[in-house]
Every structure is written in structure tokens, then in C-alpha cells.
Amino acid sequence: MNRMLFVVFAVIFATMTERSMGMSLRGLGVEPRCRCIETESQRIGKLIQSVELFPPTPHCEDTEIIATLKGTSQEICLDTTAPWVKKVIEKILANRNL
Template sequence: MNGKLVAAVLALFLTYAAVSEGMSLERMGNELKCQCIDLHSKFIPPRSIQDMKLTPSGPHCQNTEIIATLKDGREVCLDPTAQWVKIIMKAILDKAQDNAEAKR
């Protein structure tokens, strides 16, 4: 009798885990695909950029995506192969590395 109770509790737990995992994947459905359709390659002055988000390639998208939020609120997908984008990203990464080293 004790074995049946353990089996029932285990089955209930596994069912709950499967359902809750399925719901979390369902909620993430919009994030499991590429965000950038069109890429912007023309130069944007850095002073016009408020924030940049880098999303490396992965199972959600085979492309590396760089999304810039401009000061006017627009979001623009930048071409990661554009030379000016590479320069800005390198400057941001260098600054982040310098800040991390300064905190040590």
C-alpha cells in the first residue's frame, strides 16, 4: 500500500512538472524566434542611442542581433557586420571590462 502511495505522489509530481514547464515555454513563445527582420546599416550617431542590447545567436535565432533603443524611443535592429556597429560594440565592451576591473 505504501508503494502505491509513493507511485501516485510521484506521478502527480511529474504531471505537475510537465504542465508547468509547458506553460513557461508557451509564455516564452515570442522570445523563441529572431527579433530582427530588417537590419539598419546606415550610421547612427552614438549620441542618438540611449541603449543597446546584444543577443548572441542560439537556439532561438541563428543570427547575432543588436537592437538599439534611440533617444526618441524607437528600436532599430543594427547590422552586426557594419563597421560602425562593430566599433561602437567594441567601445561598449571595453568600457564594461574596464568598469569590471575597477570594481575588483
């Protein structure tokens, strides 16, 4: 009986520990996966209000660039291989180094 009780507590403890670890990642602002599923490669420069650059993390090996559009505040993931997006990345990195 004591052994069975120990096993039950061990399973409950392991489950709670796993759940709290997952929640703590989100609480720290870390996404457990990539944000971008699809990316936009067409030029939309005039529609962009702001741009955020997310470097690779343990949960996502890709560099992600998310643009917020003027007026709608819709967020769009940009294709990091598109030539015009590469120029945007260069400008962001240059401004960060100032």
C-alpha cells in the same frame, strides 16, 4: 472503448505539454525566434540613446544589436557587419569586461 479513451487523453496531454513548454520559454524571457527581421546599416550614432547586444541562442543563430532611439524610444536593429556598428560592439564588450 478504454483504448479510445486512452488515445484521447494521450492527445490532450501531448497538446497541453507542448503549449506549456512554449509558454515557459516566453515566461523566462527567451524569444522563440530572432528579434531582428531588418537591420539598419547607415550611421545613426547621434540618435542612439541605448544599445543592447543579444548573443546567439538556440532559437536564433545571429548576434543581434538593438538600439533605442532618443526622443521616440523606437527600437532599431543594427547591421552587425557595418563598420560603425562593429565599433559599437567593441565598446560594449570592453565595458562588460571592466
